Every structure is written in structure tokens, then in C-alpha cells.
Amino acid sequence: MLDRALIDGLFPADLPDPDHWEQLYPARELPEGARVTRFAPSPTGFVHIGGVYTATIAKDVAHHSGGVYFVRIEDTDQSREVEGVAAQFGRAFEYFGIASDEPTDAPWGPYLQSKRELIYLSYVRELMRQGLAYPCFCTREELAEMTKRQQATKIPTGYYGSWARWRDADPDEVAAKLAAGDDYVVRFRSPGTEGRVSFVDAIRGRLEHEANRNDVVILKSVTQSPRLPTYHLAHAVDEHLMRVNLVVRGEEWISSVPLHLQLFAALGFEPPTYAHVAPLMKQESGSRRKLSKRKDPEASVDFYVDAGYPAPAVLYYLRGLANGRLAELPLEQALTTAISLDECGVAGPLVDMVKLADISGDHIATLSGATVLDAVLDWAAQRDPELVQVITNNRALAERAIDVERVGVENPRKDLVRWSDFRPVYGFFFPELFDLVSDPADERLGGLDASLVRKLAADFADSYRYDADQPTWFGQIRELAGRHGFAPSPKAYKQDPDAYPGMLRDAANVIRVALTGSTRSPDLHAVAAALGEDEVVRRVRALVG
Known part of the structure; x- marks a missing residue:
């Protein structure tokens, strides 16, 4: 075990002991059973809609239990940060209502992990003092060679047991390396137990997973500034000091629970309850796969914000994926009814954009x-x-x-x-956005003779009057069709098609296309009412030439 003075010399001289942070971060005064949850995205990539899904569950559970929800940005991997992500986070949090309950100056901050360097260093130093962590001087090349040898002998890869070169190194050798200024990381001294460990997940019930044997890195290279921990150490320290008692996160973290439980135990912390959410899925070619930011535009939160899907519709849809019963409730009720972790499935729900479009259209119609x-x-x-x-x-x-x-x-x-x-x-x-239909031979007019189209348009424009009564208003088009020889009914046209240039609907289509630019439109009488007489006449007269 390294000399305490040597260990302390690796850290700032004025670095506080853990007791300082324990006193600085007060317990939260909340009712019994209240859940403290967090959403902890990393700025190494844009927010996935699955992040909104997870954050929605975390915030809802906290609020319905009388607890607190906050956002913590996990930016310890600064080399992989993506430019513009911070702004995207802000847009996503505001649009979908998943911003933190707490102001940035609340007692449990800072909420950027990169601003919590001294806190992490205090706990790393304490682990080293207790012999639960140690410096490792292995180079990347040495680690790669070790992995290659492990693979060749078909044993589990990792830094453990006899493969952990610096775990039980001679203190004098370690001191010499440090004195020489060699680069190093700090590794957690895992208990190294084999077998399986069990724990209770709030969504999945009791789970078993292979115990952690690896001496994972908990503090990155000494050359880094600020010197930040890996996710694992930061997770344990932050959940404890920020008083999180329910961690809602993606199922990809289940395999890390054994390590995290070891870290909580080594630090003397009470571990939180975990709730691992199944990932959002996509149906493709008869099979299911995870919704991918690389492959699927709808995986990005910006897709929904830029397209303008109303946030209540998207949140209603996501809540229905979390708890099927919520999808059966009216939107307003579903948005305020509690999400139950017990009802969250363990199979990833399918994202159906057609279903979302239906929900969104229904919502906007109200x-x-x-x-x-x-x-x-x-x-x-x-x-x-x-x-x-x-x-x-x-x-x-x-x-x-x-x-x-x-x-x-x-x-x-x-x-x-x-x-x-x-x-x-x-x-x-809108006249500013509408391109007048001025070609009487336009294919949207159904192939009618161009001269006939001009006559129809001129006649309609010369005699047009708006009438609030729809049958009376449409009577103008019926009379127009009759004056220009169109069949009075489909039956008449079918009996002698050569006797007519077309049917009533063909004449009406000329007016429809002139007013809307399309052969399909909302109710033509209502369109004409909205446009007003002058605009109707202007558009129809454009076909006269």
C-alpha cells in the first residue's frame, strides 16, 4: 500500500476531505417515499428521442411522489463533445418540458460534471488512502497487447487478477514512476469476486448479472486538465451527494450495475434504486432494431422540433409507450396521470410515425x-x-x-x-404564396379543350357572386356547366359521352384548380368564403388569358 504522504502529494494541497462535501450537500427535505430523479445526458451527441422518453418517465415519477427531478450534464468526456449540442439540449428541454426543477445555483449543483472536479478528486484520494484505488502506468500499447493475448487464450478480456500489472506493484516502483513524471490513471481496486450478483430493478424486478472483476479506470490521465473521472466514479459520487434515490436510465447500463454497487460500497454510500428503461425500437424488414440516431431521422429530438410536431402530442405518444393504459385516455388526462414503473415493459416499444401523425392531427384538430x-x-x-x-x-x-x-x-x-x-x-x-393557374391546357384541368376552359373561366368571373348558402352558391357552377354543354348527371354522360365535353364535376374542377391549384381541396364553398369575392374572381380570370 502506498504511503499516505505520497498519495496526498498527487492532489492539490488544499483539497478538502470527503466530510467537507458531505456537510456542504444537505439532505433534501422531502416527504417520505419521495423520489429524487435526474436526466443526465452527455454532450457527446445530440439528444435522442429515447432521452426525452426516459426523462419524461423520471420527471413524472419524481413529481407524482412529491419528489424532485433535475438535469445534470455529464461532460467528463470532453474530447468527444459535439459542437452545438449545448444549444440543442436547451431547445429539447424547453420544447418537451423536461428542464430541471432546480435553478443552476441550487445547493446540489453545479450541474455540469466538469465543474465538480475537486469533489471527485476528494473521493478518489480517499479511495487511494484506503487502498481501494491505485495508480496504473500501463500505456495504450501495453493494454492492447494484453487484450490480444487474452483473446488468443480465449479468456475474458479486462484488467483483473494477474493481468492487473499495477494492482499490487511494489510501492518503491510506483514511487519511482511518479517521481519520474510518468503518465498514469487511477484504477478502482475491485473486490475481484467471481460468480453472479443480484439486485432489484424497479422495472424488471430481481436481476442477476456477472459480478465485476475488472479494476476499472476511475480517474483519467494526470495530463488532463481539468482532471476528470470516468462515468462510473462520477455516477456514484453525484448520485450520493445530489441525493438521488432513483436512477432511471437505459437498459444498456444494466451490465454496469455490479461495478456501480461495488463503488457505492467502497465509498460507504447507500446505492440508489435502479430502473432500466427498454430502448425505443423500429420495425424494419420484418424485424425489430433499436431506433438509431445514425440511421433514423426520427431518432433525433431536432426532427420533431424542426418539423413542428406539437410537444403535447409527442409526449402523449411517449407516455402511451411507457404505460399502455395511458394511450387509452384523452390527451389532457394522459399527460397528468401518473406513469407507473411497474407497467413499463421490458421489451422495447415500437416507434410508429404513422400513429404519431394520427395523434398529432387529432390534437391539432381540437x-x-x-x-x-x-x-x-x-x-x-x-x-x-x-x-x-x-x-x-x-x-x-x-x-x-x-x-x-x-x-x-x-x-x-x-x-x-x-x-x-x-x-x-x-x-x-394567401395571394403571396399562391401561383395563379394561367395555362388553360394545364393537366390539372382534366384535359378539357383550352378554349372551353377560357370560356368557362370568363363566364364564371363575369357573373360570380358569393352566397352564404352553399347550395345556392354551387348553383352558379351547376348553371355554368349547363350553359357550356356539360352533362347534367353522370348517368346522362355515360349514356352518350360524345354528346358532352364532360360532366358537372369536370366543370367544377376548373374552378377548384383555379382557386386552390389542386384537384383536391377542402370544401370549395368554404374556400371561396375565406378568399372573398375579389380574390376568387382574380384567380379564375387568370385562366382567361
Whole structure:
């Protein structure tokens, strides 16, 4: 075992002992049974929608138990940080309501692990003083050669037992290495037990896993500044000092629990309860796989924010994946009903974008026109400035447009699924965004003779009057079709198709395409009402030439 003075000389002279931090971080005054949870993303990559899923569960469980939820950024691996991630974190946390309950100056901070260097160093030093951690001078090349030899002999790879070169090295040799200024890391002295360890998971019940035998690195290279720990040591120290008693995280961490329990025991900490969430999955070619940020656009949180999926719809969908019963409740009720860890499945739920689109469309259909427009404006502020200007300059028209087939009908239209759909769905209402149909031979007009199209358009424009009564209003088109020789009914047309240029619907299609640019549109009478007489005439007259 190394001399205490030698150990202490490896750390700042004024480094506090662990008791300092124990007193500085107070116990939380919470009701019995309250859960303290956290969401702990790493800035080595953008937020995955699975992170929102996990954070939603963690925050909900904390709140319904009378506890606290916070966000801690695990930025100890600074060499792999991705530029722009911090800003993306902020967008994601705000959009989906998973920001921390606690201000950044709360007593349990800092909430950036890179700002907690001295805390970690105190506990690493204490482990070294107790002989539970030691310096290791192995180079990368030496470790790679060791792994190669282990693989060749078909034994488990790792730094353990007789393979742990510096675990029981002569103190004089260690002192000489330190005196020479050789680079080193600090490793945890694992109990080295074999067999299996069991623990109770709040989602999965009792689990068994192979015990940890490896002397893992807990403090990175002495050349690093700031000198930060690995995830494992930071996890144990932070959950303890920040008084976390329920760790909700992805199932990929299950294999680390034996090591983490060893660290908690070595540090003298009470371990938290673990709840390992199954990953979100995707159906592909008849099989299931994890939703991948590399392969699947919908895996990134920015996909939902940039497309403008309403956050309540996405959260409702995710909560339904966590607890199936919530998917059977109305949206508002499901968003406030507690998520039960007992009901979280152990098989990864499938992400179905078609289902999400249905949910989103249903949700938007319940919103007032003013609410929809405000949401579109908020979304478009950073993504479609032209649309913001158009809606702002034509607010009354926008309100009339958004109400078409939404107000006063039993089944309101649901073709607006995301805020980014507003331009393609409603853009034709706005003169600034609508391209006039001026070619009478345009294929959207159904192949009618161009001269006939011009006559229809001119006749309609010359005589058009808006009428609030739909049958009376449509009577203009019926009369127009009759004046220009169109069949009065499908039956008449079928009996003698050569006698007519087309049917009533063909004549109506000319007006529809002139007004909307499409052969399919919302109710034409409602569209005409929203546009107003002058705009209707202007659009139809464009076909006259």
C-alpha cells in the first residue's frame, strides 16, 4: 500500500476531505417515499428521442411522489463533445418540458460534471488512502497487447487478477514512476469476486448479472486538465451527494450495475434504486432494431422540433409507450396521470410515425384557430420568415382559412399534422404564396379543350357572386356547366359521352384548380368564403388569358 504522504502529494494541497462535501450537500427535505430523479445526458451527441422518453418517465415519477427531478450534464468526456449540442439540449428541454426543477445555483449543483472536479478528486484520494484505488502506468500499447493475448487464450478480456500489472506493484516502483513524471490513471481496486450478483430493478424486478472483476479506470490521465473521472466514479459520487434515490436510465447500463454497487460500497454510500428503461425500437424488414440516431431521422429530438410536431402530442405518444393504459385516455388526462414503473415493459416499444401523425392531427384538430396560428408563427419564426410575414400581414385571412372545415363540423379536418405542414396545406389561401393557374391546357384541368376552359373561366368571373348558402352558391357552377354543354348527371354522360365535353364535376374542377391549384381541396364553398369575392374572381380570370 502506498504511503499516505505520497498519495496526498498527487492532489492539490488544499483539497478538502470527503466530510467537507458531505456537510456542504444537505439532505433534501422531502416527504417520505419521495423520489429524487435526474436526466443526465452527455454532450457527446445530440439528444435522442429515447432521452426525452426516459426523462419524461423520471420527471413524472419524481413529481407524482412529491419528489424532485433535475438535469445534470455529464461532460467528463470532453474530447468527444459535439459542437452545438449545448444549444440543442436547451431547445429539447424547453420544447418537451423536461428542464430541471432546480435553478443552476441550487445547493446540489453545479450541474455540469466538469465543474465538480475537486469533489471527485476528494473521493478518489480517499479511495487511494484506503487502498481501494491505485495508480496504473500501463500505456495504450501495453493494454492492447494484453487484450490480444487474452483473446488468443480465449479468456475474458479486462484488467483483473494477474493481468492487473499495477494492482499490487511494489510501492518503491510506483514511487519511482511518479517521481519520474510518468503518465498514469487511477484504477478502482475491485473486490475481484467471481460468480453472479443480484439486485432489484424497479422495472424488471430481481436481476442477476456477472459480478465485476475488472479494476476499472476511475480517474483519467494526470495530463488532463481539468482532471476528470470516468462515468462510473462520477455516477456514484453525484448520485450520493445530489441525493438521488432513483436512477432511471437505459437498459444498456444494466451490465454496469455490479461495478456501480461495488463503488457505492467502497465509498460507504447507500446505492440508489435502479430502473432500466427498454430502448425505443423500429420495425424494419420484418424485424425489430433499436431506433438509431445514425440511421433514423426520427431518432433525433431536432426532427420533431424542426418539423413542428406539437410537444403535447409527442409526449402523449411517449407516455402511451411507457404505460399502455395511458394511450387509452384523452390527451389532457394522459399527460397528468401518473406513469407507473411497474407497467413499463421490458421489451422495447415500437416507434410508429404513422400513429404519431394520427395523434398529432387529432390534437391539432381540437385547438382553436388562433392557437394554431400562434403555434405556427412561433415555429416559423426561426424556420420560415416569409410565412411569418404573410400570416402577420393577412391575419384575418389566416383565421378564416384555418377555420375551413374545422368550425361547425362534426368531423374537423386533420390534415395539419405538424406546424411545417401549414404552408403546403394552407398556403394556397394567401395571394403571396399562391401561383395563379394561367395555362388553360394545364393537366390539372382534366384535359378539357383550352378554349372551353377560357370560356368557362370568363363566364364564371363575369357573373360570380358569393352566397352564404352553399347550395345556392354551387348553383352558379351547376348553371355554368349547363350553359357550356356539360352533362347534367353522370348517368346522362355515360349514356352518350360524345354528346358532352364532360360532366358537372369536370366543370367544377376548373374552378377548384383555379382557386386552390389542386384537384383536391377542402370544401370549395368554404374556400371561396375565406378568399372573398375579389380574390376568387382574380384567380379564375387568370385562366382567361
